[in-house]
Amino acid sequence: MKTILATDCGSTTTKAILIQKDDKAGRYRLIVRGEAPTTVESPFEDVTIGVLNSVKEVEELVDRKIIENDLIAKDKSESEGVDIYISTSSAGGGLQMMVAGVVKNMTAESAARAALGAGSIVMDVIATNDKRLPHQRIERIRNLRPDMILLSGGIDGGTTKHVAELAELIAAADPKPRFGSTFKLPVIFAGNKDAREMVAERLKEKTELFIVDNLRPILERENLKPARDKIHDLFMEHVMAQAPGYRKLMSWTDVSIMPTPGAVGLLIETVAKQENIQVIGVDIGGATTDVFSVFEDKSEGKPVFNRTVSANLGMSYSISNVMAEAGIPNIMRWVPFKMDEKDLRNRIRNKMIRPTTIPQTLEELKVEQAIAREALRLAFIQHKFMAVGLKGVQQERTIADAFDQAATGTSLVDMMKLNMLIGSGGVLSHAPRRAQSALMMIDAFLPEGDTMLAVDSIFMMPHLGVLSTVHPEAATEVFDNDCLIRLGHCIAPVEKKKKKPGNHCIKIKFESGREESVEFGTLKLLEFPEGKKEKAIISPERNFDVGAGFGKELTTELEGGVVGLIVDTRGRRPFEIAKTEEERVQKLTAWNKSLNIYPDER
């Protein structure tokens, strides 16, 4: 296998990449990338048109014939066609699910994790204790029209009555699927095995019922895989097949089309495993923002992968929802010039109604990057909320644990322990300067201690995720050499209590003898080229922590990147920008200058 073509059909654009084996170098390389608007819109209600348009761009740029009679030509010759064609997709609104469980914080939450883990959007969580009246729940199920429902509830041998009650609610709602009025809505039951018969009695007539193993067989353990696998199968069979043109696209690809978040998650998980590090990844798209994390769960003693899909946070289709959820003042706090609210509102709406447009002026770029910070921040808040240890589990504690009194169900996300933050998606991958991506990620995620920042070079993590299922070697080689761009380490001390800017904060002493001191309240860029690694001792003042404890020195190996070494002493408890418009403009301009973010602010 020498030539690989991969596409990702996003909600806004379809991206194609061509990968080839470089015989001289003895490894796979990214050759070229093409893109075109996704075509689920009338009069081109066929996703394959966008695919062919993006591949045409690849053909033009690389001078290789790939399309023959409006099909992807395979197994042709050395200079024509491709050997394998694969694709991911999040077009058509992705996979939209509703989940139900008995207890909101336990089985229902496990069910939500299973659905999110499969790359779906969770539209609502119905639980016996969700404080809604039964008829309100029925209304909700009827109105939302999900692609499928995941019903869980009860540990094996536990309650059956409440599970039956949930099944009755679903049956009473008689839900209809989003696509195809002749289909029955798929419902997956992954709850108490003793309730299977009861559930079947209530649902088999009105829905297409599938029964899999309980996703929470005992309180202390989640078993999400069977439910996730079933979701994947049904996604392919039902949802994809109903979306415009997907049946055709499915017949073209050599392996099943993967939901985009599923593919990116696979890749992030692999990175964490291979390098044995704790990672956060984010993929910010037009309609959704997906956050992935791998952190060690102390109670389990092993890394735990979590994924959340924030369905209505994105940079085009969902941009107005970012405005609605974050509020205008929160977006405005990132805009480095004076602007009135009316203007900002209209710009956001215009992007929503014409989602494929791109910023042409610097001012437009700055506004777009301000909105991106809020979309990322909100998606991350949702992720932290979902990425938790199992709730309701009694933990045995030793005396040593007495000082570490974390309750069950606390978030696994620990920014101080984070080793790498990876950004992907149009606004991060295509930012004209890499430093812009670095600062957007720092502002939105507020990393603590020392954290490597990286971006997906040209937004190809979805492609490589699906490639890793058929050709892991090619996926790894391209990921390491062409995809992952290291921007550099970010060092961010955390203060014990609110501090005034101006006082000395940390000192960094490099092995080479170089020393750098940084005062509190600034953002500083230190030269540290890509590929360079050097040991350093970071000494914080006594009320600051960089990972070893307040006032304690941290010995670590720092690595450079295309941006350099960023020292962020702007504070974390809390991170504040400004109280007045004037102060805001002055501070943001100063920070932008210090990282040389925009050409007009040197």
Place this chain on the structure above:
Amino acid sequence: MAHAYTPGLMVTQRTVLRKERRLPLKGKVLIDKISTQVKAEDTVARTELPGNVLPYNLAGKLGTAAGDVKNSLKVEIGGKIEKGQIIAETKGFMGLFKASARSPIDGTLESVSDVTGQAILREPPQPVEKDAYIDGKIVEVFPDEGVVVETVCSFVQGIFGIGGETRGEILPVVNDPAEELLVSHITPECKGKIVIGGSFCTSEVMKKAAETGVKAVVVGGVDDEDLKKFIGYDIGVAITGHEDVGLTLVVTEGFGKIAMANKTFKLLSSKKGSMASVNGATQIRAGVMRPEVIIPIKLSDDDKKIEFKESGMMVVGTLVRIIREPHFGLIGEVSELPAEPRQIETEAKVRVVKVKLQDGKQVLLPRANVELIEE
């Protein structure tokens, strides 16, 4: 010849348009003969939506075990019930101390659960009718589901709208596409009409229009602030059409004060007095819908041979609308389509298009920032 694919909105003097008129669930098609001429207001299909359901805790009400509830029923499962009617009653002790449960609604007793003791009551079905929406003829019938109506018409697609399907006479009230639609333009004469404005209207104008009984307003642009003021909330995800604000609004260009494209304005102005079908429903995700103004044309048989043209390709000479700052809202003609990506002000390297504006000035823009004005 250089070309590029780009989507666009249709503004056309004459086209053949087909509209699917399907019921949300199966029912009866009332006009099922192909070629039947229909008026917009004719009902083409009818069905009944199952009524709302109401869970009713019978076991709790009767104070019995869930398993015993079925034995206490006074109504058969599936049977009709009336509000206040006793639907279940315990035997009591020697005929005394009976507990009973009365129906809170008119409808049917759909089911009773042995496990939870819960009854599901269903309200009577709600009739749903589908009208033809446009004057035209039936060209396809989906048995039990609906029809396709075809019409020869002038057709204008907007970029964003609110409010659902409506119908009325076209009434231009401004003289220039750049003129703002003012409260003073909304006179009693506008009642029941499709009012064509120019560049912009405020929430006060929309409010006055709704109060006057205007069916729809078509303008170049609106401010988001005004829209929020008029409908009472911020639109999150762009799925509209269900707003109940007494008015359908079609925005042809975008948010802000933007003159309506000359071609659109001229076309709509020339249709003064014609009946039009208008829909504000917009969905910018998964199965995109744009708001529309459809004005059926009466033609002789010879004129009806109009064919669909392939569209979506941009070549030198194509008329385009600039859809992002700077130059937002201006119309021009493609003068060059350079193949190689070029660096723009933001420093991004993108594929570009050179556009000759109406004043003769040439501007270089990202290809993503123009859209076709489809003929």
